[in-house]
Amino acid sequence: xxxxxxxxxxxxxxxxxxxxxxxxxxxxxxxxxxxxxxxxxxxxxxxxxxxxxxxxxxxxxxxxxxxxxxxxxxxxxxxxxxxxxxxxxxxxxxxxxxxxxxxxxxxxxxxxxxxxxxxxxxxxxxxxxxxxxxxxxxxxxxxxxxxxxxxxxxxxxxxxxxxxxxxxxxxxxxxxxxxxxxxxxxxxxxxxxxxxxxxxxxxxxxxxxxxxxxxxxxxxxxxx
Amino acid sequence: xxxxxxxxxxxxxxxxxxxxxxxxxxxxxxxxxxxxxxxxxxxxxxxxxxxxxxxxxxxxxxxxxxxxxxxxxxxxxxxxxxxxxxxxxxxxxxxxxxxxxxxxxxxxxxxxxxxxxxxxxxxxxxxxxxxxxxxxxxxxxxxxxxxxxxxxxxxxxxxxxxxxxxxxxxxxxxxxxxxxxxxxxxxxxxxxxxxxxxxxxxxxxxxxxxxxxxxxxxxxxxxxxxxxxxxxxxxxxxxxxxxxxxxxxxxxxxxxxxxxxxxxxxxxxxxxxxxxxxxxxxxxxxxxxxxxxxxxxxxxxxxxxxxxxxxxxxxxxxxxxxxxxxxxxxxxxxxxxxxxxxxxxxxxxxxxxxxxxxxxxxxxxxxxxxxxxxxxxxxxxxxxxxxxxxxxxxxxxxxxxxxxxxxxxxxxxxxxxxxxxxxxxxxxxxxxxxxxxxxxxxxxxxxxxxxxxxxxx
Numbered sequence: 213x214x215x216x217x218x219x220x221x222x223x224x225x226x227x228x229x230x231x232x233x234x235x236x237x238x239x240x241x242x243x244x245x246x247x248x249x250x251x252x253x254x255x256x257x258x259x260x261x262x263x264x265x266x267x268x269x270x271x272x273x274x275x276x277x278x279x280x281x282x283x284x285x286x287x288x289x290x291x292x293x294x295x296x297x298x299x300x301x302x303x304x305x306x307x308x309x310x311x312x313x314x315x316x317x318x319x320x321x322x323x324x325x326x327x328x329x330x331x332x333x334x335x336x337x338x339x340x341x342x343x344x345x346x347x348x349x350x351x352x353x354x355x356x357x358x359x360x361x362x363x364x365x366x367x368x369x370x371x372x373x374x375x376x377x378x379x380x381x382x383x384x385x386x387x388x389x390x391x392x393x394x395x396x397x398x399x400x401x402x403x404x405x406x407x408x409x410x411x412x413x414x415x416x417x418x419x420x421x422x423x424x425x426x427x428x429x430x431x432x433x434x435x436x
Numbered sequence: 437x438x439x440x441x442x443x444x445x446x447x448x449x450x451x452x453x454x455x456x457x458x459x460x461x462x463x464x465x466x467x468x469x470x471x472x473x474x475x476x477x478x479x480x481x482x483x484x485x486x487x488x489x490x491x492x493x494x495x496x497x498x499x500x501x502x503x504x505x506x507x508x509x510x511x512x513x514x515x516x517x518x519x520x521x522x523x524x525x526x527x528x529x530x531x532x533x534x535x536x537x538x539x540x541x542x543x544x545x546x547x548x549x550x551x552x553x554x555x556x557x558x559x560x561x562x563x564x565x566x567x568x569x570x571x572x573x574x575x576x577x578x579x580x581x582x583x584x585x586x587x588x589x590x591x592x593x594x595x596x597x598x599x600x601x602x603x604x605x606x607x608x609x610x611x612x613x614x615x616x617x618x619x620x621x622x623x624x625x626x627x628x629x630x631x632x633x634x635x636x637x638x639x640x641x642x643x644x645x646x647x648x649x650x651x652x653x654x655x656x657x658x659x660x661x662x663x664x665x666x667x668x669x670x671x672x673x674x675x676x677x678x679x680x681x682x683x684x685x686x687x688x689x690x691x692x693x694x695x696x697x698x699x700x701x702x703x704x705x706x707x708x709x710x711x712x713x714x715x716x717x718x719x720x721x722x723x724x725x726x727x728x729x730x731x732x733x734x735x736x737x738x739x740x741x742x743x744x745x746x747x748x749x750x751x752x753x754x755x756x757x758x759x760x761x762x763x764x765x766x767x768x769x770x771x772x773x774x775x776x777x778x779x780x781x782x783x784x785x786x787x788x789x790x791x792x793x794x795x796x797x798x799x800x801x802x803x804x805x806x807x808x809x810x811x812x813x814x815x816x817x818x819x820x821x822x823x824x825x826x827x828x829x830x831x832x833x834x835x836x837x838x839x840x841x842x843x844x845x846x847x848x849x850x851x852x853x854x855x856x857x858x859x860x861x862x863x864x865x866x867x868x869x870x871x872x873x874x875x876x877x878x879x880x881x882x883x884x885x886x887x888x889x890x891x892x893x
Contacts (some may be wrong), residue, residue, distance in 0.1 A: 261521060263673065282523040289521075292514035297453035302446065309442045310524040331453070347518075 214239050214355045214386035215260065220269035222255050229255040230410045233269070237386045239354065242377065244401030245390040248435050252410035253390040254290060257359045260388070261287055273355055283311065285355040286348030288341070290363065296333035300324045300343050303332070304350065311351035322346040322376070338369030345376055356380055356387045362396060374400060394428040408435045439524055443532025444539070451506075451540060460502055461540055465494040465548050473555050481752050483557040485807060488639030490552075491545050492573060492611050492631055498541045499577035500602060504585035504594045507533065512590060516672045526672075534578055541574050558752070561710055562646030569637035569648065572655035576630055579662030583686050586669035586678050605631035616808075616860075628694030630658045643752050643807065644708050650700065654693045661689030708807050712753055712871045715841040718745050718878055730790055730831075730838035738837055743882040746875060749890065754804055754875035755813035758890050763814050771814050774799070774857045778822045781857075783850035789827055793835045794873065795850040796823050799859070801872035802851060806860050820880050833884050840877035843870035 215237040222230045230252045237243040245253045258264040260271050262278030273281035294303055300319060308315035319325050322342040327335060335343065341361060348356055358377070362370045377400055380387055391397050397404050398418040406414040406421065413434040414421055422430055437445070451457045472486050483490070510516055519529050553559070560566040584597050606612040608622040609629035615636075618626065626632040637651035668682035720740040727733055749756040757763070763771055778784060783795035800819040803812035823832060839846075851869060852861055862868070882888030 263517065263520070282521060285521075287521050289514070289517065292518040294513075294518065295450050295510060295515055296513075297450050298446070302449070306442055306446055307522060309437065309439050310519075310522040310528075312439075312523070351523075 213237075214274060215388060216270075216272045217256070217260060218270045220256060220259055220271065221267050222259055222264060223267050228410050230259065230266075233407070233410075233412055235405050235412070235415060237355070237388055239386050240381060240384050241403065242381050242387040242389055242401045244397035244404040245388065245407060246392070246394060246397045246404050246431060247390075247407035248392055251392075251407045251435070253392075253407055254359055255410075256407070257287075257289070257357055257388070257390055261285070261289075261357060283351055284353055285357055286350065286353045287357040287359070288344045288348050288361045289357075289359045292344070293340075294332045294343070297331050299329045299331060300335075300339075300346070301328040303343065303347060307347050307350040313351035315346075315350045318346040318349055321349075323372070336369075338365050338372070341365060341369065341373060342376075345373065354385055356385055358387065358389045360390055360392070362391070362393075394431045398422070398427045406431055406434050439528055440532055440535070443529060444535045447533055447536030448539060451536065457502065457506075461498055462544055462547060464497060465490070465544050466551055468493055469548050469551055469555075473552075481558060481750070481755075482555045483552045484643050484752055485639070486614075487549075487552070487557070487560065487642040488635040488637070489611055489614070490548060491570060491638050492634040493606070494544050494548060495541055495570070495573050495577050495634065496602060496605065496611070496631065498537065498544060499574060499581045500584060501581075501594065501598045502540070503533070503537050503578055503581035504588070504598065505591055507582070507585040508588060508594050509591050511585075511672065511674055520672045530582075534575075537578055537581075538571075538574055542570070545570060560642040561644070562641045565641035565646035565648075566638065569634070569641050569652065569655075572637065572652050572659070573634040576634070576655040576659040576662070579659045579666060580630070580686070582666035583662050583669065583683065586666055586671060587680065587683065589674050605629045610635055624698065627697040628690050630655065630690065630693075633658075633693070643710075645710055650697070654697070657693060658686075658689055662686040708752070708805055710753070712747065712875060714871075715843065715874055718742055719841060727838070727841075730834050733834035733837045738833060738881065738885055741837075741840075741878060741881070741887070743878065743887040746878055746882070746888075749813075749879070754816075754872060754879060756816045756879060756890075757813040759817070763811075767811055767814065770811055770858050771818065774815060774859075775818050777856045778818060781853070783853055784822065784826065789831060790835050790838060791846050793823060793827060793832075793877075794839055794846045796826075797839065797873045797876050798848070798850050798869060799854065799857065800876045801869045802854055802859055802862060804872050804876075805868060806862055808859065816876055816879070819876070820883070823880065833881055836877040836881040836884070840874045840881065843874040843877075 213236050217236070218234050220230055220233040221228070233252070233256055235243065245256060247253050255264065259266045260273075260278060271278055274284045276284065304315045304318055319328050322345060324339065324343060324346065327339055332340070345361065362373055365373065374396075377387060377389065389397070389400060401418060403415065403417055404421055405412055418427055421427060451461070469483070469490055472490055473483055476483070476486060516529070520526060580601065584594060584601070588594050588597055608618060608625050609631040610618065610626040611631040615623055615626060615632065633651040633654040637648040637655065640646060640648040640651070665682040665686035668685070669678040669680070671678050718741055720742060727737070747753040749758070778796075778799070784792060786792050786795065796819050800816040803815050827835060848869060855861060879888060883890070
């Protein structure tokens with residue numbers, strides 16, 4: 213088991229953002245965390261990565277607590293960026309030093325060779341997202357956490373990123389993917405956790421959740 | 437390369453790619469320098485007496501605006517949220533940023549000093565003490581910058597909070613406006629601002645004794661308290677709410693230092709107590725001989741003086757204005773006050789001619805020692821004229837020689853009777869005045885004997 217989440221709960225004042233959330237992700241599996249905006253997906257991810265301290269529950273990554281497991285995961289999060297004037301080559305070099313791991317070939321693998329020395333603020337949205345994914349791969353971690361990685365991307369960039377995620381799974385890594393797009397979850401995920409109002413509404417394979425119908429309709433029903 | 441070195445290098449590279457950072461970090465300090473040079477162009481030695489102020493302003497700008505602006509800007513864009521997910525320890529990122537900022541401040545100050553040298557400013561008298569004072573100032577203000585960065589959520593708020601600290605410190609904190617020129621209440625208030633201690637420590641190293649233990653301790657404690665407060669307030673993400681009670685730790689130290697300074701018996705402007713040598717440095721050893729009284733002094737004794745070894749008249753130590761040099765009109769009221777008060781000044785009329793001469797020389801020595809800028813080089817002209825009026829011409833050279841070679845004799849009580857001239861009452865070590873008395877005695881003697889000729893320009 214690469215990622216284990218047990219009875220996770222997080223409150224902000226009187227507001228319960230996440231309550232009693234439990235799931236696991238295995239090696240070679242893409243698990244989707246599917247829910248509407250404000251459903252609690254990002255709070256769950258922040259607790260998993262140690263950015264927020266949960267009020268209850270336990271998270272382990274490769275058997276370690278999140279803060280001790282920083283070398284075991286890579287993450288592409290919402291609301292993260294890089295300094296405007298850093299170049300992709302510099303960013304990868306710095307992250308490689310911080311992970312004490314090589315980053316050879318990541319520029320090429322994520323199609324950033326031609327923009328290797330361009331400043332971050334001159335990159336397109338898709339290029340920035342590919343760089344974020346490349347940075348998540350530094351250190352070759354067993355778990356990738358992707359929080360709505362395709363948000364704001366055009367169709368071409370989105371397809372390219374989907375290919376990267378599939379390649380990641382076939383490489384034997386575990387992937388936790390949050391999305392509010394049922395079609396994206398169905399296309400990429402082995403299992404889906406539907407989260408609504410901070411609680412797990414359903415969990416299963418895309419086919420089992422769709423139950424012969426359209427997954428989007430079923431999810432919309434669960435979120436009501 | 438180590439992770440820390442990599443982060444320092446990255447921070448430096450990113451800074452130099454940012455035009456606004458270059459503007460604020462390097463151009464503004466140079467503009468301040470030129471402004472000070474223009475404002476105080478009548479100083480005998482350009483800029484030297486304002487170096488502490490200039491460097492403090494540079495460090496304040498870089499540490500209390502530049503540092504938090506960078507940190508808050510990156511936090512707003514989620515850069516720190518990304519950094520914190522790497523396996524590197526969190527302190528590494530802060531250390532990298534602080535070291536890079538220190539290097540930037542150091543380079544800005546060195547550039548400022550280089551330009552000041554081009555304006556004929558001499559190098560700081562105590563370079564090691566100057567470096568120590570700069571370092572203490574930089575870390576004190578960087579720690580304050582970190583507190584600002586942790587308190588605010590966005591870059592405009594950095595400017596607002598930074599100005600709340602920056603402006604009072606400039607105006608009533610003894611940074612942009614010299615402490616001695618501030619009213620009493622503002623001088624007392626300045627004790628509670630860190631800028632005062634930065635200016636005093638740096639100025640002491642630039643033109644003073646180079647010893648400022650209280651000021652250095654104050655800066656170190658301010659840095660420590662602000663560092664603890666910043667650690668308590670620390671947040672990687674603007675969504676996290678800091679516990680603002682930690683600010684009390686930083687501000688509490690400002691108050692504690694201010695109270696301590698108010699209680700200090702020697703809380704007064706910096707005295708220039710640098711070593712200017714002894715009479716033996718200016719009198720030929722072979723020619724000097726033991727004399728019992730000023731009456732035994734001969735022409736040969738006076739001829740043994742190496743007048744060319746005396747500090748230059750246009751320097752910081754024992755300056756004397758040229759005969760054809762007119763003081764700035766703003767100085768005239770004080771100089772006229774001194775000139776008018778000299779004939780009636782009791783210590784300048786005592787019966788003993790040696791003590792009388794000593795007392796009058798003190799009137800020149802005190803402004804020099806207390807760095808009463810601009811005025812100090814015109815006072816010796818008034819004193820020399822008064823001495824020539826009240827001491828017989830035959831006796832004056834011998835008395836001056838006697839005082840110059842016996843500076844520790846006689847009474848210094850007159851030093852506390854200078855209020856009538858509008859001069860400060862220096863409560864420092866009594867023997868601090870003797871070397872300056874000695875130098876002015878030599879300088880007047882040089883003029884009387886024709887060994888020092890000050891030709892009009």
